[in-house]
Amino acid sequence: MGFERRSLPEQISGLWQLAFDLRWTWQPAVREVFRRLDYPLWRLTSHNPVRMLHLMTDQRLMQAARDPAIVALYDAAISGLSRAVSAKGSWWPATYPGLPNRPIAYFSAEFALHQSLPIYAGGLGVLAGDHCKEGSDLGIPLVGIGFMYPQGYFHQSITSEGQQEEQYEHLQWDHAPVEPAVTKEGKPCNLSVVLRDRVVHFTVWCVRLGRVKIYLLDTSVQENAPADRELSARLYGGDRESRLQQEILLGVGGVRVLRALGYQPMVWHLNEGHTAFVALERIRELLDLGESFDAALERVRRSTIFTTHTPVAAGHDAFPVDLVESCLAGCWGAVESHRDEFMGIGCYDNGAGPLFNMTALAIRSTSATNAVSQLHGRVTFDMWAKIWPNVPARECPLKTVTNGVHVPTWIAPDMARLFERHLGIDWEEHHDAVEFWERISTVPDEDLWTVREALRSYLIAFIRERARELWTHKQVTAARVVAAGTLLDPAALTIGFARRFTEYKRPELIFYDPDRLARILTAFRRPVQIVFAGKAHPADHQGKHHLKNIFGRAVDPVFGGRIAFVEDYDLHVAHFLVQGCDVWLNTPRKPYEASGTSGMKASINGALHLSTGDGWWAEGYTGSNGWLIDGGVAGDDPAAVDPADAEALYRLLEEEVVPTFYDRNANRIPVRWLQKVREAIRTTMPRFSARRMVKQYAEWMYAPGFSVEPRH
């Protein structure tokens, strides 16, 4: 693996440092440095500065070093970065002066940080990534722990029959913004965990996000047998047992990483049940220090919190008890003589017999559990009530911290510039202040519409460019070029539907009555188009079936080329879609969507949410900031709920959405539409930002943790 970094001209010698700190991904001023450095390469590498620095010619580097404008931008970027890393003047130290300078460990099986680091599958990863980015902005000393996954999650392509094909690409190490982690003794961080009866070695990579670092475990090392090298190769790749082994590695190995690197976290935050084996290793540590099992468990509980994301009982990871015991055989250490007690913490019967349930382990080994939306909080309480048998509802340690999105990551640059012009250059600092957004009423219609139209045109250009690539480089059929979005119209009302393809999200609901939909899409002078994107999990056959059907609709001439499917949904595609669509469609079956976050990303950009009242929308919808699809039929029976919801959706499209969009004044501006756009921004920006979310975690769960656990 080549990690040699070429030497750079002195004037810009810190470019490597800027490139390896993913804070650049949400700092327009740092992005500008790389754009100016070599714009064609910036485009060619899909915005990957590490790769750019490898590929740039010496001549271009020398030129840049002599360009005073670039050097000035560079100097500002370097000092901005060191300010961010020091966290001086930021929210956390200002709000909690005098707290010991000890970190909060944040464990997650996936992190979505940038498309150049394919270590995420979807919403859970985006949430973790946004949490850490916001933590960095607020100056919170978070340390993330996750997996490197050199083959990541799959890339998707669709055959001309509409079949999803999955390709796992090997990460090109020297193009990835990761560096080998170094222990407190200055050595490479090579550690191991015993799984069953064999030693599994792993190495550790570091990703920087300004104030925050994330450490990623990777078992693809020489010392391991081939099967163990594969253990962390892919995200959600293997069978049940490899999944369990991954989770042991993450929990137990993750604690060892922190120790080897010299961290003494004050609070431990478990993001979803995959991470819950943290408890085992921490109890073991405390037993080694001479504590009793009960005291150790209590100590671990008081310093650990848990975020649950899964509103379906069957969705929580659970394993046969004997499988867990045999996989853990080499991990017990001093916990060996308390095995039954430990196994008891995880044992839970949610209807399928007693299993070792990762969520039960997490709930019972933490002092607070939180759900990710108000509605999900109620569902979680009902689902897990019997785990708190004698606790009255109001004393139950279950809280709700509704998800939010990292605004600097998701806001379109054009929209940010509009806010700068009309709300003030420092709008970003106030973005979680509810009153601040009253000022959005001062943004003139003309300016707002110009931005909305520009964002849609960027999206359509992006989609067509991808279609052109398919045509040029893969010689796909003409039908596939149409399905990829060639016939999209840059001026037409554009609806986006992009998310994992799975049954409960009902991707096909809008096709319930295809003739009625065709009339809506192809109406004379009021055309509507729909852009779909999303992967189906490799094992989700029903999800793949939905995808195939949607693809079939995209090539069906009945819809006039007004339906497109964009392949290989990832962060890059998501940025264009959530910013460029006019309407963001979301049709989950209630209450299966714990929160959902793509609609928040859309709403802060003024793309209007059209959704069933599930997840965050149950608390986010105000009556005037988008639309609520409500067929009025409750319950679980698709045969009753689906037709009612479809009818409600069509009515909204026919009577509200389309007429409002095409109701134009003399200057061709949709005044009523823009009123809703302002409402969407005003109501979602402060309340559904990661800033509000992370501050809530900090106030409710992090800061209290600092006063209960004495220094080690």
Ligand SMILES: *Cc1c(COP(=O)(O)O)cnc(C)c1O
């Ligand atoms: C935001 C995002 C998601 C999550 O979307 P949901 O609304 O939760 O379905 C998934 N994938 C990507 C790439 C995203 O950016």
